[in-house]
Amino acid sequence: MKNLDSFLIPPAQAARQHGPNDCIVMSSRVRLARNLRDAAFPTWAKKPERVRILDTILPAVSTLPEMTDSFAEAMDNLTQIDKQILVERHLISREHAAKNIGSGLVLNRAETFCVMINEEDHLRMQALRPGFQIREAWQAIDQLDSLLERKLNYAFDNELGYLTACPTNLGTGIRVSAMLHLPGLVLAEQINPIIQSVNKLGLAVRGLYGEGTEALGNVFQVSNQMTLGESEGVIVERLEKVLAQIIEHEENARQKLLEEKAKVLFNCIGRAYGNLAFAHIISSKETMNQLSLLRLGIDLGLFPGTERALVDELFLITQPAHLQKQLSDKLSAEERDLARADMLRERLKAVPRPAVK
Amino acid sequence: MQCCICKEKPATVHLAQIVGEKMQKLDLCEDCAKAKGVNDPANFAVADLLLGLGASQELDPSASVTEVKCPRCGFSQADFKKSGRLGCPECYVTFAEGLAGLLKSMHKGTRHVGKTPEALRQSRENVDRLKVLQKRLAKAIETEDFETAATVRDEIKAMAAVPAKSR
Numbered sequence: 058m059k060n061l062d063s064f065l066i067p068p069a070q071a072a073r074q075h076g077p078n079d080c081i082v083m084s085s086r087v088r089l090a091r092n093l094r095d096a097a098f099p100t101w102a103k104k105p106e107r108v109r110i111l112d113t114i115l116p117a118v119s120t121l122p123e124m125t126d127s128f129a130e131a132m133d134n135l136t137q138i139d140k141q142i143l144v145e146r147h148l149i150s151r152e153h154a155a156k157n158i159g160s161g162l163v164l165n166r167a168e169t170f171c172v173m174i175n176e177e178d179h180l181r182m183q184a185l186r187p188g189f190q191i192r193e194a195w196q197a198i199d200q201l202d203s204l205l206e207r208k209l210n211y212a213f214d215n216e217l218g219y220l221t222a223c224p225t226n227l228g229t230g231i232r233v234s235a236m237l238h239l240p241g242l243v244l245a246e247q248i249n250p251i252i253q254s255v256n257k258l259g260l261a262v263r264g265l266y267g268e269g270t271e272a273l274g275n276v277f278q279v280s281n282q283m284t285l286g287e288s289e290g291v292i293v294e295r296l297e298k299v300l301a302q303i304i305e306h307e308e309n310a311r312q313k314l315l316e317e318k319a320k321v322l323f324n325c326i327g328r329a330y331g332n333l334a335f336a337h338i339i340s341s342k343e344t345m346n347q348l349s350l351l352r353l354g355i356d357l358g359l360f361p362g363t364e365r366a367l368v369d370e371l372f373l374i375t376q377p378a379h380l381q382k383q384l385s386d387k388l389s390a391e392e393r394d395l396a397r398a399d400m401l402r403e404r405l406k407a408v409p410r411p412a413v414k
Numbered sequence: 415m416q417c418c419i420c421k422e423k424p425a426t427v428h429l430a431q432i433v434g435e436k437m438q439k440l441d442l443c444e445d446c447a448k449a450k451g452v453n454d455p456a457n458f459a460v461a462d463l464l465l466g467l468g469a470s471q472e473l474d475p476s477a478s479v480t481e482v483k484c485p486r487c488g489f490s491q492a493d494f495k496k497s498g499r500l501g502c503p504e505c506y507v508t509f510a511e512g513l514a515g516l517l518k519s520m521h522k523g524t525r526h527v528g529k530t531p532e533a534l535r536q537s538r539e540n541v542d543r544l545k546v547l548q549k550r551l552a553k554a555i556e557t558e559d560f561e562t563a564a565t566v567r568d569e570i571k572a573m574a575a576v577p578a579k580s581r
Binding site: 092094096097098100109177199202203206207211212213214215216217218219220222223224225227228229231260283284285286287288289290291 | 499503517520522524525537539
């Protein structure tokens with residue numbers, strides 16, 4: 058069995074992957090839900106059937122040319138910390154992290170494809186890209202799916218399309234999503250009307266870890282909700298248009314804050330810098346929220362010589378599982394808050410104070 | 415015995431149907447039976463009544479109604495209400511009636527548009543084409559355009575001669 062820790066791209070390197078508009082769009086993802094024709098869905102199937110499904114799908118996926126030298130493993134072979142690390146990296150869902158026997162995962166070297174087996178559906182395959190690249194992600198996963206359909210017997214109906222465990226995913230089984238960093242809209246108090254108008258277009262806005270989670274660190278996920286009655290191309294195009302508009306609103310909000318509320322803005326960013334650079338006890342939640350403001354400060358040019366990648370790396374390595382992996386998995390929450398503050402003080406030593414004009 | 419729909423008048427129409435291994439029973443008063451169109455019991459599917467979302471909400475679960483279960487996986491409508499997930503691909507057929515309304519409210523349309531597995535694309539296109547031709551044939555007959563009708567009929571015949579790939 059491969060060691061997940063040595064397989065994953067090191068955080069410092071992962072934070073340096075660039076894509077278009079990545080100061081606002083942190084990453085793009087397209088996921089397809091697929092099921093085998095002759096089996097019960099994972100939530101209803103009994104353990105032996107789930108194991109049989111996993112034994113059919115896992116080799117089929119891991120032998121695809123795109124998945125050469127991949128990390129292919131049954132979920133029960135992963136430790137709790139490993140699963141949590143995969144969640145913090147946005148490679149698997151929180152629901153999938155709770156799975157054990159009869160569920161699995163195939164992740165390629167470049168971390169551009171991650172296939173969850175027996176999550177809510179037999180197959181949840183995702184293509185991931187840094188920055189604003191949902192079209193590229195769709196093309197990539199479309200190709201992977203076309204190769205896989207030759208090896209597996211998909212449940213497909215002429216009227217209803219790809220059949221899924223939950224009727225909300227029926228048809229195309231597609232979810233197109235982008236992770237957006239929107240501190241400008243949050244500070245300008247424009248985020249709620251934006252969310253409402255995006256919702257009106259039939260799109261969902263969720264928090265950092267998807268369904269039912271908080272928008273920690275001003276990070277929001279925007280995705281389609283409807284999957285039946287529209288083609289994948291139409292869905293991708295609508296998302297592209299809406300995301301382009303959100304990007305523009307965020308840019309405008311930042312510009313306006315600089316022009317009209319510069320003191321408030323510098324106050325927020327300066328305090329965030331102070332908290333992160335000098336704290337001795339800091340929670341994961343506070344860290345994310347303050348790092349978001351530091352990231353904004355870097356984007357606005359208040360920290361010349363400091364790369365955005367530093368913040369993105371810290372965003373990852375200060376989260377509970379990553380922290381425990383680096384130090385010790387026996388740390389209590391209180392001990393982690395101390396260790397996290399130590400790490401932040403050390404890493405921010407080299408960052409000079411914000412250069413406010 | 416009371417009518418299981420209006421729960422007021424006495425039930426005079428009694429329906430029983432065996433689906434798979436399960437028996438479904440309904441006891442209706444004359445008015446409700448008429449309202450539900452139960453005039454010809456031979457032509458009437460109890461499942462239609464049970465699974466129409468509106469109807470199922472009206473039904474008292476304690477009434478003498480045995481639940482519909484998916485013949486493939488044994489999943490029931492109560493399981494769906496609990497989890498919001500279905501049991502297996504076959505459930506989409508078993509619970510088609512009840513799902514229709516749900517899908518309409520949930521999605522842009524009720525018919526799949528988009529990617530189709532390569533192996534099924536041909537048969538899907540044939541089905542679509544056949545539907546179009548049949549519509550054209552009906553219209554041609556209606557307008558007494560028998561020349562067109564004959565051509566369309568020949569086209570349909572030609573398609574039927576080529577065995578469609580099974581789903």
